[in-house]
Amino acid sequence: MCRPFFVCAAVLAACFGQLVPKMSGLSHNYRPIIGVLAQENLEVDKCVHARGSSYIAASYVKYIEGAGGRVVPIRINQNTEEYVNIFNSINGLLLPGGDVDLQTSGFSRAAKIFYNLAIKANDASDYFPIWGTCQGLQQLTVLTSSKNLLTLTNTTAVALPLTFVPGAENSRLFKSFPKDLLQSLAVENITSNFHSWSLSMQNYSRNANLRRFYKVLTTNSDGRIDFISTMEAYRYPFYAVQWHPEKTPFEWIDKPGMVHTASAIRASFYTSSFFISEARKSQHQFLSQAEEEKALIYNHTVVFCGLDNIFMQNYYFD
Numbered sequence: 001m002c003r004p005f006f007v008c009a010a011v012l013a014a015c016f017g018q019l020v021p022k023m024s025g026l027s028h029n030y031r032p033i034i035g036v037l038a039q040e041n042l043e044v045d046k047c048v049h050a051r052g053s054s055y056i057a058a059s060y061v062k063y064i065e066g067a068g069g070r071v072v073p074i075r076i077n078q079n080t081e082e083y084v085n086i087f088n089s090i091n092g093l094l095l096p097g098g099d100v101d102l103q104t105s106g107f108s109r110a111a112k113i114f115y116n117l118a119i120k121a122n123d124a125s126d127y128f129p130i131w132g133t134c135q136g137l138q139q140l141t142v143l144t145s146s147k148n149l150l151t152l153t154n155t156t157a158v159a160l161p162l163t164f165v166p167g168a169e170n171s172r173l174f175k176s177f178p179k180d181l182l183q184s185l186a187v188e189n190i191t192s193n194f195h196s197w198s199l200s201m202q203n204y205s206r207n208a209n210l211r212r213f214y215k216v217l218t219t220n221s222d223g224r225i226d227f228i229s230t231m232e233a234y235r236y237p238f239y240a241v242q243w244h245p246e247k248t249p250f251e252w253i254d255k256p257g258m259v260h261t262a263s264a265i266r267a268s269f270y271t272s273s274f275f276i277s278e279a280r281k282s283q284h285q286f287l288s289q290a291e292e293e294k295a296l297i298y299n300h301t302v303v304f305c306g307l308d309n310i311f312m313q314n315y316y317f318d
Contacts, residue, residue, distance in 0.1 A: 032279035033292070034064045035074045035090040037114070038317055039098045039107040039135075047305035052316030054106070058302050059250035059311065060096045060133075066249070067272035069279060071297040075317050076106030080113060087117045089295070091282035092129045092275065095136030097194070097244060102135070102142045102150075115143045122236050129237035129278035134195050137231070137240035141199050145209045150197040154222040157257040159189040160243070162218040162229055171217050173232050173239055177270050184263035185218075191229070191243035191267070192257045193220070194310070198227035198242060214240075237278050245271040251312055 038054040054076050061071045072090055074083075093114050100107045114130070121128045132140045142148050162185045168174055169182055177185075184190060201219060204210050218230040220242070229242045244251075245268040248259055286292035293299075302313045 028280040029091060029283060029285075030068075030280060032069045032091040032276055032282065033072055033089070033286075033296075034069045034092045034094055034276075034279060035072050035086060035114075036060050036064070036094045036096060036297075037074045037107060037110055038076050038315075039096070039100050040076065040105055041316065042099060047303065047309060047314060050303065050305070050314070050316055052318050054317045055311075055314045056297075056317075057096060057246075057311035058313035058315060059246045060094060061297055061302075061315070062250045063246035063268070063272050064094065064276070066269065067276040069272075069276045072295045073297050073300065073315060073317065074110060074114075076110055078110070083110060083113045084117065086295075087114060087121075087128075088284055089286045089292070091284050092131065092279035093118065094275075095130065095132040095139050097134030097136065099135065102139050102148055108139060108142070111139050112143055115140070118238070119236065126283075127237065127278075127281040128284070129239070129275065129282070131275045132238075132240035133246065134242060134244060137228075137242050138195075138197060138199065140238065140240050141210060141214075144213045145207050147207070149199060149203040149207060149210075151200045151203060151225060151227070152196060153198040153200075153225050153227055155193040155195050155198065155220075155227075157255050158193050158222075159257050159259045160191050160193055160220050160229075161185065161187055161189055162191060162243075163220060164218050165216050168217040168230075171215065171232055172237075173217060173230070173271075173274055176274060178266075181263065181266050181270060185267055188261070188263055190248075190259050190261060190264035191220075191241075191245075192247045192259055192264075193229075193243050194247075194257060195242060198222075198225065201226040201228065204228055214238075237281075239275065239278075241271065251310070252307055253310055253312065254308075255310075 220229040248264040
């Protein structure tokens with residue numbers, strides 16, 4: 001059943017693999033700033049100190065900072081003009097995990113605006129990467145297909161090895177990973193999965209928009225359904241994982257699926273380091289230092305929600 005897909009993927013890679021915008025002649029930006037999209041705070045009772053209608057988990061901020069980036073929080077329910085100004089000032093977008101509606105939420109509305117801006121920018125050779133984690137991957141599939149094609153899977157708290165598609169080690173995302181780390185990812189239970197919904201290989205294969213846009217790099221299975229766990233776009237610097245590399249070093253809830261081994265920590269670092277290396281190719285910047293300082297996450301206070309919370313620390317926004 002999988003063999004025709006691998007052939008199709010190989011053909012598509014040959015056709016589209018070199019179409020990511022090239023930024024030759026431009027110097028790298030060694031002060032990259034990543035926009036992290038906030039989302040509706042649907043579980044205010046889970047954090048007694050929570051104050052705000054939206055939030056960003058601090059582990060995503062640390063994930064970016066640990067690889068040499070800085071973070072600007074992107075609030076939901078801002079107007080399009082405000083989002084355009086933010087887009088022109090940051091060097092990449094991270095769509096985090098969570099549990100909001102992927103078609104009607106403020107998160108999904110903002111994600112769509114930034115997605116369309118990134119498509120337009122990259123088409124004009126203005127390099128702008130996007131990274132999606134868990135819900136972020138799911139949101140990207142909805143934006144690309146204009147449909148919600150997700151399927152329920154039994155993956156709410158489990159650590160898994162990755163099943164690499166042939167040739168995935170030569171993908172943009174994985175080609176810089178050490179061989180021993182790729183081996184660890186393939187045979188050890190070191191990718192944390194905390195999701196109820198997944199994009200099945202069947203639904204991916206049946207949707208022409210998704211097949212043409214994304215190259216599948218790894219898959220997983222809950223024992224019943226094969227689903228996509230890592231992917232990258234053919235023509236754009238868009239990357240997504242269904243698993244949680246940010247949880248391994250920064251979240252400590254005592255649940256199945258949480259892994260803190262040395263190889264899991266290395267995998268976290270190599271994914272964030274890759275994304276920041278992509279953001280360094282972006283030349284966007286704030287109009288002034290004062291405007292930049294005002295926008296950064298450092299202006300906000302992180303809230304400790306407890307060791308038994310799925311997100312140990314959060315930033316909250318009105």
